[in-house]
Amino acid sequence: MRNRFFTYFTGSAFMGSMLAAAAAFTVFWMSSPPELRAQDAPPAAPQGGGGGGRGGGKGGAKGGGRAPAPPAGPVRRLANGKPNIQGYWKAGGGGLFSIEATDARKQIGVNAGKGIITDPADGKIPYQPWAREKELDLSENHTIEESDAHCYTSGIPHMVEAQSSFQILQPEGSAGYVVMIWEYMHNYRIIPTDNRPHVLPASVHLFAGDPKGHWEGDTLVVDDTNQNARTWYDIAANFHSDQIHVVERFTPADENRIAYEATIEDPKVYTQPWKVAFNITRDMTPNYRNMEFSCWEGEHDVTEKYTLPSQGVDTKNLPKK
Amino acid sequence: MRRQSKSFFAGALAIGTGLILSLCAPQPASAQAKGKAYDPPRLSDGKPDMNGIWNGPSALNADITAKVNGKSVIVEPADGKLPYLPAAAAQQKKNLAAAKQLDPMNHCFMPGVPRVMYVPDPFMIVQTPDFVAVLSQFMHEVRNIPVDGSKHLENIDLWQGDSRGSWDGDTFVVDTNDFNDKTWFDAAGNFHSDQLHVVERFTRSGPTTLNYEATISDPMTFSKDWKIRFPLTMNAAKDAQILENECNYKQEGPTVTEGTRADPHREAKK
């Protein structure tokens, strides 16, 4: 048994092991918790849109012998008639390594990909010229400054496209909160939907910004202001200033899919607003729950070896708020 | 004369209305009839509503034996002290002597339970019938509390432990185990082993208060179980919101970063 196993790997050498590693990783986020092992848990339904969008490897991860998912019903409803989008969801990937269309960038570990930008049509961020140069410099020489690596909560829309599943809760109450909680880095957003205004002054900057929402028909519209300049959209160091303003639209299409679109504007960095879009699909893993995610505790190569001062970064002159 | 007839009319109206309302409204099975327990607002599943932004007494974050309103929150044992086993008592003194370096919160590690309930940052309770989340402003920390009869995970060590919730009448009970031994109860070196087991009880006690009680069991560290009790107080301002305290030890030291604790009302007056 042992010999056959290793022959599988070493015989087909690279491809075999690459596929194995990739498969194992996809399965990670789909597998049910161990407490189910004793039971006859049905296999997870095929996941649409999971994982990266590069190299044609994406889409239709259909394992052998699985029952097809039943057709999705209509959008579920709360007692007050608003869409009930509670449950666990997975964001379609494609923008995690690079939010924009890109060629392969080996030394920063980014493969060629289409990204998730739908406007402009070329799929690239409409950077002002100085900003494009800065992005190249950041990605090649300043990886250390990525805020995720230092356990700061993510910005918007990066947080929505996070690699793990996320939970949506809609507690009762006049605020109509839509609460989103990610396993990844235990990020969360608390979005009131009662049309309340932003009250934070412009001088206050938060990593995740300040989300204020309202319903337009079945679409949850979220206006996000007051982000700081410290977060990137992806691994390729695509960045923004603290003037960034994002308007998101979460439109449930059926009970298992939400169409997501975000319009991003930042007159300091871009020549025009731009849009990203992807699908968010219900995580069908039986009894899936978010687990605790300790952000890099105990991983010394990130928290200790790669601190900003140890890399020569002047922490007194970090990007302006 | 007219005043009297007015008041009579008003009284009759009040009585009549009261009768109608009491006939229509469901009678909560609480101690309301005894006139003692607070009858809280309820969600549509009949459970007391704990949704909101709450604060614990932050003096405890520095030292869990600190006095709150003049007395220790440690209600058992009666002397208000932590019942350490001898070896553990010695360890606590060592911890205290090196607390600045050793306190896991100074390394921006997870505060653990119950400490996250009384750090100097507010938290929001998000309550639905089968899931309660506690979202802390400190490091955007999350406590996941399924309320669905599911069992604890096994053979895993977690900073915040594995929590499962249930209702005991109008009290929300949270049972948490699967802790690692890496968190402290406070900045004074009070600590625990991975045998820690915490049972918390949340009971609405007033319009802006939530009574909190936690029983701590850890036979490797303490000679007996001990219990803390204090009120959580609600921030009921209409525009209250959780902000950010993102904590990063190595870069900026164990201090808050920009945008945190900003009082929007104070800022707006500038």
Add this chain to the structure above:
Amino acid sequence: MRMSKLTLWAAGISFAAVALPALAHHSFAAEYDSDKRITITGKVLTVELVNPHSWIHVEAAGPDGKMQDWACEFGPPNGLYRNGWNKTSVKIGDTITVAGSLAKNGSPTINANNIQTADGKRLFAGSSEGNAAGAGKQ
């Protein structure tokens, strides 16, 4: 078992994204050579199931026959747990076999693809290899 191993191999053959920031991700491309495959068998010295990478140190003989402390890097702990690991799966003193990619700089460091325990049980490594620049070779 919930799923046969064949199903697992066949399932989700997509370029699954890793729950890592650029730093940790970058470390694979910078540190490991996916063409340098290696397998070692030895005694477990330490086990750390931590984010973003779990680490197991194994005292084993390398290709040159020399006994060393091999640092073996695995994936994030939640993924391992969901795939059958728990804190008792691999213990100090156990004999295990680790297969993976060798560090570029020649140090005894392996980015693990898979691990087999002495009782023949196979555990997935959840390694970051499949998500780094090496995949560009497909």
